[in-house]
Amino acid sequence: MLAVWVPLLLPFLAVPLARRLAEALSPRPASWVLAGTAVTLATTAGVSLGLLAFTGLLRLPTVAALGHLAPHRLAGGPAYPAVVAALLLTAAAALLLRTGHRQLADLRRARSTADTGHPGPLTVLDDDRADAFALPGPLARPTDPGRIVVTTGMLRALTGPERAALLAHEQAHLNARHHLFLAATEYAGVLHPALRQLRAPLGYQLERWADEAAAEATGDRHLTARAVGRAALAASGAPRPHRPRLAPAAHSGPVPRRVAALLTPPHPRHRTTGRTAAALALTACLALTTTAALEATADLHDNVEAAQFR
Amino acid sequence: MTDGSQPHGGQSRRSAGELEAQVLAALWAAGRPLTPQDVQISLGDGLARTTIATILGRLHDKGTVERTKAGRAFAYTPTVEDQAGLAARRMRSELDRGDRTTVLARFVSDLSAEDERLLRELLGETS
Numbered sequence: 001m002l003a004v005w006v007p008l009l010l011p012f013l014a015v016p017l018a019r020r021l022a023e024a025l026s027p028r029p030a031s032w033v034l035a036g037t038a039v040t041l042a043t044t045a046g047v048s049l050g051l052l053a054f055t056g057l058l059r060l061p062t063v064a065a066l067g068h069l070a071p072h073r074l075a076g077g078p079a080y081p082a083v084v085a086a087l088l089l090t091a092a093a094a095l096l097l098r099t100g101h102r103q104l105a106d107l108r109r110a111r112s113t114a115d116t117g118h119p120g121p122l123t124v125l126d127d128d129r130a131d132a133f134a135l136p137g138p139l140a141r142p143t144d145p146g147r148i149v150v151t152t153g154m155l156r157a158l159t160g161p162e163r164a165a166l167l168a169h170e171q172a173h174l175n176a177r178h179h180l181f182l183a184a185t186e187y188a189g190v191l192h193p194a195l196r197q198l199r200a201p202l203g204y205q206l207e208r209w210a211d212e213a214a215a216e217a218t219g220d221r222h223l224t225a226r227a228v229g230r231a232a233l234a235a236s237g238a239p240r241p242h243r244p245r246l247a248p249a250a251h252s253g254p255v256p257r258r259v260a261a262l263l264t265p266p267h268p269r270h271r272t273t274g275r276t277a278a279a280l281a282l283t284a285c286l287a288l289t290t291t292a293a294l295e296a297t298a299d300l301h302d303n304v305e306a307a308q309f310r
Numbered sequence: 311m312t313d314g315s316q317p318h319g320g321q322s323r324r325s326a327g328e329l330e331a332q333v334l335a336a337l338w339a340a341g342r343p344l345t346p347q348d349v350q351i352s353l354g355d356g357l358a359r360t361t362i363a364t365i366l367g368r369l370h371d372k373g374t375v376e377r378t379k380a381g382r383a384f385a386y387t388p389t390v391e392d393q394a395g396l397a398a399r400r401m402r403s404e405l406d407r408g409d410r411t412t413v414l415a416r417f418v419s420d421l422s423a424e425d426e427r428l429l430r431e432l433l434g435e436t437s
Binding site: 120121122124126148150152155156158159160161163164167168171225226229230232233235236255256259260263 | 327328330331332334335336338339341352353354355369372374388390421425426428429430432433
């Protein structure tokens with residue numbers, strides 16, 4: 001019955017490994033590593049919670065009677081982990097629903113806002129404040145790639161070639177469906193608190209991915225760097241009353257890092273010992289947690305079978 | 311779609327939709343009617359004027375832009391419907407909301423004072 005605890009504890013070890021590995025990879029594989037780790041760990045942690053709660057459920061006389069079980073024949077320790085697991089699972093389910101509801105409501109509102117009645121992939125909002133984002137199409141309509149939303153304030157802050165870089169960046173977000181990566185990792189963080197540490201690095205890697213796509217589309221890394229930097233300065237100059245400011249000023253945030261990465265020539269990522277070690281360790285963690293979840297499921301199955309009246 | 315009509319400029323891989331978006335963005339940025347030649351200068355990337363005229367014609371057919379006669383050429387402005395003004399007002403309140411959803415990938419996040427200084431340094435600007 002130890003196996004059931006492994007998926008609940010392993011995220012604390014695997015998340016730092018995934019973050020370290022992502023730092024050593026280029027943006028696209030790094031994004032896949034971060035989101036894949038989040039989804040795998042969240043799924044197995046959810047399975048573990050479910051198994052724990054289910055074991056407790058079986059001890060209830062009415063449930064045991066329904067399953068033709070003799071509760072006293074069920075193996076396992078004290079009952080309180082099952083109660084805690086059931087409470088956590090209920091809380092997680094409620095939070096998942098709330099997160100999903102909020103995301104859908106936000107998207108729907110953003111869509112109705114951006115619906116200016118004009119067809120085409122670009123929506124321009126007549127607003128002096130500089131802002132731009134990729135608005136994904138509805139999940140139910142996979143053929144709808146979504147649209148780019150940008151304010152006139154942003155367009156006027158940039159030169160023509162810089163605007164091309166901005167549009168290419170947003171188009172890359174839409175083409176690669178980056179919102180699905182973000183949403184999956186958001187849900188994972190609801191299921192296990194340790195997984196919240198994956199959201200910020202994923203956000204950064206997705207922006208880098210789109211930056212590199214824009215640099216390739218425009219064929220000019222310096223131009224793309226300038227576009228990112230000037231757009232950020234324009235957006236920060238525009239006052240946004242209720243937008244909380246990120247990070248204290250002690251160290252540089254994601255935007256200067258993105259600009260610096262674009263200003264350096266692309267270098268092939270070499271395999272280093274550290275990277276290989278992190279990759280191996282992370283793979284081992286993910287394999288271990290999956291095995292443990294399967295093992296725990298088999299355990300419960302055997303346990304139930306043993307307790308059944310014959 | 312129109313891969314054959316792409317110019318030889320440095321950006322031959324762009325799709326028709328991407329070119330339309332760039333031309334439309336140039337019109338919005340200008341804030342005044344632009345002729346195909348104006349758009350060409352604004353884009354500044356060696357796109358043929360005939361290509362730009364074709365794109366503008368297509369945007370006009372869709373009702374996305376309006377045109378007026380300016381000398382021998384047409385000058386184009388984005389169509390601003392009442393609905394767009396309405397959308398802008400709604401957007402304003404949307405931008406004011408602090409808790410923008412996490413699934414909207416934003417072009418830029420907020421900057422700290424240190425970020426801003428570092429950025430200007432990287433871009434070679436003096437604050």
